[in-house]
Amino acid sequence: MKQETLALHFGYDYDLQRTISVPIYQNTAYSFESLNQAAARFALEELGNIYSRLTNPTVDILQRRLSKIEGGEFAVCVASGSAALFYALLNCAQAGDCILYSNKIYGGSNTLIAHTLKRFAVNAIEFDIDDLDNLEKLIDKNVKAIFFESLSNPQLAIADIEKITKIAKKHKIITICDNTVATPYLLRPFEYGVDIVIYSLSKYTNGQGSTLGGAIIERKNLNEFIKNNERYLAFNSPDESYHGLIYSELTLPNFSIRIILEWLRNTGASLSANSAWILLQGLETLSLRIKKHSQNALLVAEFLNKNENVLSVNYPALKDNFYNPLFKKYFKDNNASGLLSFEAKSFEAAKRICERLKLFILAANLGDSKSLIIHPASTTHSQLSQNELKKAGISPASLRLSIGIEDADDLIADLAQALKGE
Numbered sequence: 001m002k003q004e005t006l007a008l009h010f011g012y013d014y015d016l017q018r019t020i021s022v023p024i025y026q027n028t029a030y031s032f033e034s035l036n037q038a039a040a041r042f043a044l045e046e047l048g049n050i051y052s053r054l055t056n057p058t059v060d061i062l063q064r065r066l067s068k069i070e071g072g073e074f075a076v077c078v079a080s081g082s083a084a085l086f087y088a089l090l091n092c093a094q095a096g097d098c099i100l101y102s103n104k105i106y107g108g109s110n111t112l113i114a115h116t117l118k119r120f121a122v123n124a125i126e127f128d129i130d131d132l133d134n135l136e137k138l139i140d141k142n143v144k145a146i147f148f149e150s151l152s153n154p155q156l157a158i159a160d161i162e163k164i165t166k167i168a169k170k171h172k173i174i175t176i177c178d179n180t181v182a183t184p185y186l187l188r189p190f191e192y193g194v195d196i197v198i199y200s201l202s203k204y205t206n207g208q209g210s211t212l213g214g215a216i217i218e219r220k221n222l223n224e225f226i227k228n229n230e231r232y233l234a235f236n237s238p239d240e241s242y243h244g245l246i247y248s249e250l251t252l253p254n255f256s257i258r259i260i261l262e263w264l265r266n267t268g269a270s271l272s273a274n275s276a277w278i279l280l281q282g283l284e285t286l287s288l289r290i291k292k293h294s295q296n297a298l299l300v301a302e303f304l305n306k307n308e309n310v311l312s313v314n315y316p317a318l319k320d321n322f323y324n325p326l327f328k329k330y331f332k333d334n335n336a337s338g339l340l341s342f343e344a345k346s347f348e349a350a351k352r353i354c355e356r357l358k359l360f361i362l363a364a365n366l367g368d369s370k371s372l373i374i375h376p377a378s379t380t381h382s383q384l385s386q387n388e389l390k391k392a393g394i395s396p397a398s399l400r401l402s403i404g405i406e407d408a409d410d411l412i413a414d415l416a417q418a419l420k421g422e
C-alpha cells in the first residue's frame with residue numbers, strides 16, 4: 001500500500017465499539033490477568049502493556065503508522081523532537097564516546113550536542129555538511145553516531161545522504177537523520193542507507209501548532225548491524241538494570257526496545273495518549289498539506305526573487321540555489337516544503353518588513369498550516385555574535401518564512417505591501 005493510504009488505516013484493528021476514530025487510551029496502568037502474567041511481562045517473556053511510561057495503545061498505533069510510512073522496522077514516540085534526538089544519541093554514545101554532527105542543524109539540537117551532552121562527557125565534533133570529503137578523517141574508535149538533518153532548519157541545507165551513509169557503513173557507525181522539515185512524503189532517508197530517522201512531530205506532522213511530539217524510527221535489519229559491533233557494547237553486553245538482558249540477543253528491534261527499557265523507563269519523556277491522538281489526526285492529512293506548503297512556497301520564492309527590495313532568496317527548488325542538484329537527487333515531485341528564507345536590504349529593513357506583515361504571524365515555529373515569519377537575528381539567534389551568526393548561515397537581514405496552506409495570492413499580496421518602499 002502507498003504512504004497516503006497507510007496514513008489513514010494502518011495499525012488500527014477496530015476495537016469492540018468499532019470506533020472509526022482511534023480511541024484515546026487515557027490511562028496510566030494496565031491490569032494483569034494474574035500474577036504469573038504480570039511476572040512474564042516484567043521478564044519480557046510476554047509482550048504487553050505494563051505502564052504508560054513504557055507503552056500505550058493510542059501511542060502504539062501512531063508508532064506503527066509512522067514506521068510503516070517511513071519504510072522502517074519500528075518507531076518509538078516521545079514527548080518532543082528534542083527528546084527524540086536526546087534518546088537516539090544516548091542509545092549510541094556514553095561518557096568517553098564521540099558524536100559527529102553537521103554544522104547546519106536546528107539551534108536546539110546544536111546546543112544539546114555541543115553543550116549539554118558535553119557535561120556528561122560525551123564529546124562532539126562538527127563536520128561541514130557541504131564538504132563531506134573531510135568527514136572520514138574525523139572518525140576514530142570513539143565515534144558512535146553521525147548526525148545530520150536531511151533539509152536543515154533554518155539554513156535549508158540538503159545533505160548528500162548517500163555519501164554520509166557510505167562512509168558510516170564502512171566504519172560500522174550508526175547514522176541518525178532528522179527528517180522533520182522534509183517529512184516522509186518528500187524524502188525517505190532509509191532508501192539512502194540511514195539507520196535511524198528522527199522527527200519533531202510538533203511541526204508538519206501535527207500541522208496546527210497544537211501539540212509537541214517526537215519519534216525515533218529504526219530501519220529494517222538494524223539488529224544485524226548492531227550484533228557483535230564493537231562500537232556498540234551497550235547492546236552486546238548484559239544490562240544490569242534489566243536482569244542482565246543482552247539487547248542484541250532479542251529478536252525484537254534492539255534499538256527501539258532499548259529506547260523504551262532504558263531511556264523511557266528511567267527518564268520518562270513519554271508521549272501522552274492525547275498528544276498521540278492529535279498527531280494521528282495530523283498524519284492523516286500530512287501528504288496533502290506538504291504538497292500545498294511546497295507549491296505555495298515555490299510561488300512565494302519566485303515572487304521574492306523578482307522583488308527589487310529582496311537581495312536574495314534561499315529555497316532549494318529554485319534552479320540557481322546551491323542545493324538544487326541535491327534537491328533534484330533526493331526530493332520527490334519538485335516539492336521542497338514550506339520553509340524558505342530571504343535577505344532584506346538591512347537589519348532595520350528586515351525588522352520593518354516583519355512589523356508590516358498582516359497575514360504572516362510572528363512566531364518561532366514551522367510547519368503550521370498558517371504562515372509564520374521570524375527574524376532570527378533579533379529572536380532565535382539573538383545571543384550569537386556576528387561571527388557565530390555567519391557560521392550558522394544567518395545574516396542580520398535574514399527573514400525565515402514558514403509558508404502555510406492559505407491561498408498563495410493572499411500571501412504574496414501581504415509580502416508585496418510589506419516590502420514596498422524598502
Ligand SMILES: *Cc1c(COP(=O)(O)O)cnc(C)c1O
Nearest residue numbers: 080081082106153180200202213
Ligand atoms: C523543532 C525542531 C526540533 C525540536 O523539536 P521539538 O518538538 O520542538 O522539541 C528538532 N529538529 C528540528 C529540525 C526542528 O525543527
